[in-house]
Every structure is written in structure tokens, then in C-alpha cells.
Amino acid sequence: MSTLSRKIPFLRWxxxxxxxxxxxxxxxxxxxxGREARLAEYVVAKAKQGDAKDVIRIIDEYCYNESFLINVGDEKGLILDAAVERAKPSRILELGTYCGYSALRMAAAAPTARIVSIEFNAENAKIARRIFEHAGVSSRVTVVVGTLGDGGKTASALNQEQNFAAGTIDLxxxxxxKNAYLPDLKLIMRxxxxRRxxxxxxxxxxxxxxxxxxxxxHENEGKVWRTDEYETHAEYQTMIKDLVLVSEYLA
Ligand SMILES: C[S@@+](CC[C@H](N)C(=O)[O-])C[C@H]1O[C@@H](n2cnc3c(N)ncnc32)[C@H](O)[C@@H]1O
Incomplete structure (x- = not known):
């Protein structure tokens, strides 16, 4: 793909x-x-089996050269990698698996961590599981189909089937x-x-x-959370700006 269409996404079909x-x-x-399902085919055909970093590289290649996807992407992915390295997590909870790109990045940045990723769409969960299998991380990454806003069903499944308990999650x-960010964060706090x-x-x-x-x-800065804001760009282009927040839990 040309540098210009990488910079200006609207030039890409x-x-x-x-x-x-x-x-x-x-x-x-x-x-x-069908672009999400085609991603799984592309990964299986092109990425080295059992090599999570190569799978990440191939997903980025697909997004730049074949079809744009709403992954966190390579630029914001570096902010995520750094946070994972800072937290040194044993256990990670992700909200929003999609095709598994960010979970793979976290699995690569924390090679012994276990990740539970919650995904609303069962088809996306299937695609992500296939990609995790190819990358060799499926024993560490579990996709749970559901939402934290479903009245307690998914939260109970995490407590009972995934051994979630007080202080067990590092990141x-x-x-x-986007409308569920705050209610779901409050549920996680409840x-x-x-962990602190x-x-x-x-x-x-x-x-x-x-x-x-x-x-x-902002309201809870220095009281319950200490937040760093990272100015960056929305995935796979440099025209649309975005922000990633990394917040440390003080409570
Ligand atoms: C932006 S994508 C996630 C991208 C992924 N984290 C990555 O970077 O590779 C958002 C995903 O969240 C899922 N989703 C939407 N609402 C949800 C909810 N309330 N709970 C769990 N997953 C949800 C969507 O089905 C979609 O797959």
C-alpha cells in the first residue's frame, strides 16, 4: 500500500x-x-504456526494491504505492550476480543500470563479462537461469549468457571x-x-x-486512579487522532 493511502485512509476502498x-x-x-472470517484464513495460510509475534505481524499486514479491521492496531498496540510490561501480569481481563489481535499482543508481551477475554459476538469469538490456536496461545487465552452488562450471568461465569475473586486481576x-466502558469498570470495581x-x-x-x-x-485522579493519557492515532492510519488511557488503581 502507498504511503499516502496509509496516511489518508479515505483513499482505501x-x-x-x-x-x-x-x-x-x-x-x-x-x-x-466477511473480512473478519477471511482474516482467519489469511493467518492460517501465511503466519508461522506457534509464533504469536508472526501472527501479529500478519494481521497488521492484512489490515494495511487487504481489509481494514477495528483492532487496536500496531501504533496503539505499543502503548498496550508497555502497560502489560509495566503490570507484569499473571492474569488479564479483556473486554472486547473481536478477532483476537489485542489478546495476542498481550499474550506475547506477558508470555506466562493467562488472559480471559469477553466477547459479545459468538462468530468473532470463533475467529479469535482459531487464530489463538494457530498462534499457539490457546492454553493461556480463553474467550468467554457474553457481556458484563447482562445482569450478572457473565460475571458469575467468571467467578465460578474462571476462578475470578478479589484482587486476582492485574490488568x-x-x-x-464505548457506552459500556464506565458501567463495566464500576462492575469490575464492585x-x-x-488488585491494588x-x-x-x-x-x-x-x-x-x-x-x-x-x-x-479526571474526577478521581489521585484518589481512586492515577491516569496517564497517551495521544495517538486511530488504528492503521495517521489522520484520525485518538487517546489511550492507562490508569493505575489506587484503592
Ligand atoms: C474494537 S473491537 C475489539 C478489538 C480488539 N480488542 C483488538 O484490539 O483486537 C470491539 C469488540 O467488542 C465486542 N463488544 C461490543 N460490545 C461488547 C460488550 N458489551 N461486551 C463484550 N464485548 C463487546 C464487539 O463484538 C467487538 O468484537
Whole structure:
């Protein structure tokens, strides 16, 4: 792909198609043209089996050269990697698996950590599991289909089947429905899963935007959370700006 179309995403058909498919994407969390399922085929055909870093490289290649996907991406992925290295996690909770890209990055940055990733769409969960299998991380990464906003069903499954308990989670990556960021964070706090000193990394704070979450972190700065804001760009281009928040839990 040319440098110009990498910089200006609107020159790419795959990006335009994603915008046309926005209503479908926001309802079903797939673009609607089969690009997520094609990613799994692409990974299995091109990435070295058992090599998580090579799978990450191939997913980025697919997003730049074939079809744009709503992964955290390579630029913001570096902020996520650094937070994971800082937290030295044994256990990670992710909200929003999609095709598994960010979970793979976290699995690569913390090679002994166990990751539980919650995903609303069962088809996305299937794609992600296939990619984890190919990357050789499926024994450490579990996808749970559900949402924390489902009245307690998924939260109970985490407590009973995934051995979640007070202080057992070292890092949470929040990257799902932007309106659910704050309610789900509050549920995590009520359950007490995140240990003191643990980190919450939140993507897309500027684009598409999670203003209530950001305002909450500002209000609680130095009291319950200590937050660093990273200015960056939305995935796989440099025209649209974004913010990633990394918040340390002080309580
Ligand atoms: C932006 S994508 C996640 C990208 C992924 N973290 C990555 O970087 O590779 C958002 C995902 O969150 C899922 N999702 C949306 N609302 C959700 C909810 N309330 N709970 C769990 N998953 C949700 C969508 O189905 C979608 O797959």
C-alpha cells in the first residue's frame, strides 16, 4: 500500500466499505463483508504456526494491504505492550476480543500470563479462537461469549468457571462498546477483581470516544486512579487522532 493511502485512509476502498457498513458494524460487530472470517484464513495460510509475534505481524499486514479491521492496531498496540510490561501480569481481563489481535499482543508481551477475554459476538469469538490456536496461545487465552452488562450471568461465569475473586486481576484492557466502558469498570470495581496497583488500559477515548469514562478518571485522579493519557492515532492510519488511557488503581 502507498504511503499516502496509509496516511489518508479515505483513499482505501476497504476503509470506505467499513464506513458504509457502520450501522451493521455497530449492531453486529462485524463489517458485513466477511473480512473478519477471511482474516482467519489469511493467518492460517501465511503466519508461522506457534509464533504469536508472526501472527501479529500478519494481521497488521492484512489490515494495511487487504481489509481494514477495528483492532487496536500496531501504533496503539505499543502503548498496550508497555502497560502489560509495566503490570507484569499473571492474569488479564479483556473486554472486547473481536478477532483476537489485542489478546495476542498481550499474550506475547506477558508470555506466562493467562488472559480471559469477553466477547459479545459468538462468530468473532470463533475467529479469535482459531487464530489463538494457530498462534499457539490457546492454553493461556480463553474467550468467554457474553457481556458484563447482562445482569450478572457473565460475571458469575467468571467467578465460578474462571476462578475470578478479589484482587486476582492485574490488568484490564477495555476495548468494547464505548457506552459500556464506565458501567463495566464500576462492575469490575464492585466485584473487587482488580488488585491494588493494577492497571486499566482503555482504547478509543477520543475516537469514537468515551467522554464519560474520561471525565470519571479526571474526577478521581489521585484518589481512586492515577491516569496517564497517551495521544495517538486511530488504528492503521495517521489522520484520525485518538487517546489511550492507562490508569493505575489506587484503592
Ligand atoms: C474494537 S473491537 C475489539 C478489538 C480488539 N480488542 C483488538 O484490539 O483486537 C470491539 C469488540 O467488542 C465486542 N463488544 C461490543 N460490545 C461488547 C460488550 N458489551 N461486551 C463484550 N464485548 C463487546 C464487539 O463484538 C467487538 O468484537
Amino acid at each position: 476497504s476503509f470506505i466499505r467499513l464506513f458504509l457498513g457502520m450501522p451493521h458494524l455497530l449492531k453486529n460487530w462485524q463489517v458485513g463483508d 484490564v484492557f477495555v476495548d468494547h462498546d 466485584e473487587g477483581w482488580l 496497583g493494577g492497571l486499566v488500559v482503555a482504547d478509543n477515548i477520543k475516537f469514537p470516544g468515551a467522554p464519560e469514562y474520561r471525565a470519571y478518571m
